[in-house]
Amino acid sequence: MTRPTPPILDGHNDLILRLMRGHVSAAQVAAGGAGGHIDLPRARAGGWAGGMFAIFVPDPGPRAAVPVGDMTAASYDVPLPPMLPQDMARRATWEGVAAFEALAAAGVLVPCTTAAALEAALDGPALAGVLHLEGAEAIGPDLAELEALHAHGLRSLGPVWSRPTIFGHGVPFRFPASPDTGPGLTEAGQRLVRACNQLGILIDLSHLNEAGFDDVARLSEAPLVATHSNAWAVTPHSRNLTDRQLRRIAESDGMVGINFATGFLRPDGRMDPDTRLDSLLRHLDHLLNLLGEDRVGFGSDFDGAVVPHAIGDCAGLPALRAALRSHGVDAALMEKLCYRNWLRVLRQTWGG
Known part of the structure; x- marks a missing residue:
């Protein structure tokens, strides 16, 4: 079967969490029929080439990490869970590393630590x-x-999800709201930024609050990157980025991956899969206007979000390419959005 082109390199997915929770095995992801948004046959059918595979430590207990049902009202403010104990988070994180390695052993993915390896894959x-x-x-x-x-191959890191850590504070799931929701990085957080720069680890700004964002912008020597975020001017959700933040990203020659989560796409902030791709295109236009065509890509949040029915899962990405072409995106810009911009910024961050 001929794969759709250009391939899409994705800034964020949560497949590992499905393995950690026992919802699917690496063998099922390889063979297909895995449920969720991602498995290897659907990825090939949709031209989804992989990207950032996130390890996320869920809170203990039955409550979902993101209570989608609480994010369908005209306005909402979902309480943040408390900080996790480090020993619990450490155990779960290494389980996530083992899940990533199991996906590699099953032939689902090739671990990549350089831009050259990414491009080859x-x-x-x-x-x-x-x-x-x-x-x-x-x-x-x-x-x-x-x-x-x-x-063990870690090359991208978000100092926070949305709950606080010893390094800083995340934004809540709040609409309508600004990302200016609390204090900046702690002293440990500032050391973390410097250490990531030294090791060549990308620092992901997507869940960080505005004060923490500003601290990273002040301290970091690397391009500023938000792997899965959208434009606050289009959807005034606390998880989205203001025009001021977007200009700082542009000044650093960084980039933003457009998040497919409908609550961050729709002007009304609702998590509703009945969402037209016009919403995504409005964010695309705004980001291109402020960042330029070399600094925008995609960060789907597959397996971690409610995405538009028009996409559905990674096999549905031809619908996104078709919408982009109908919107006037030419072949050169299409390649940049789909993968070249990610290769550029990762090469600058990692070196090589």
Whole structure:
């Protein structure tokens, strides 16, 4: 079967969480019929080439990480869970590393730690896999775990998810609301930024509050990147980025991956799969206007979000390409949005 082109390199997915929870095995992801948004046959059918595979530590207990049912009203403010104990987060994070390695052993993905390896994997039989940490709860103030995780291939890290960590504060799931929701990075958070720069680990700003964003912008020597975020001017959700933040990203030659989660796409902030791709195109236009065509990509949030029915899962990405072409996106810009911009910013961050 001929795969749709250009391949889409994705800034964020939560497939690992499905393995950690026992909802699917690596063998099922390889064979197909895995449920959720991602498995290897559907990825090939949709031209989804992989990208950042997030390790996220869910809160203990039955409550969902993101209570989608609480995000369908005209306005909402979902309470944040408390900080996780480091020992619990450490155990779960290494379970996530083991799940990533199981996907590699099953032939689902090829672990990538350089931009050259990512590019080589785009047309290969397996997905390109970058190990990402969504929330750094497993890492202690001495940062020893950071070096251990880097040795296992970690190349992208968000200091926070939405709950607080010893490094900083995340934004809540609040609409309508600004991302200016609390204090900036702690002293440990500032050390984490410097250590990530030294190790060549991308620092993901997607869940960080505005004060923390500003601290990273002040401290970091790398391009500023939000792997799965949208434009606050289009959808005034606390998870989205203001025009001021977007201009700082542009000044750093960083980039933003457009999140497919409908609550961050729709002007009314509702998590509703009955969402037209016009909403995504409005965010695209705004981001291109402020960032330029070299600094925008996609960060789907597959397996971690409610996405538009028009896409459905990774096999549905031809619908996105078709919408982009109908919107006037030419072949050169299409390649940049789908994968070239991610390769550029990761090469600048990682070196090589």
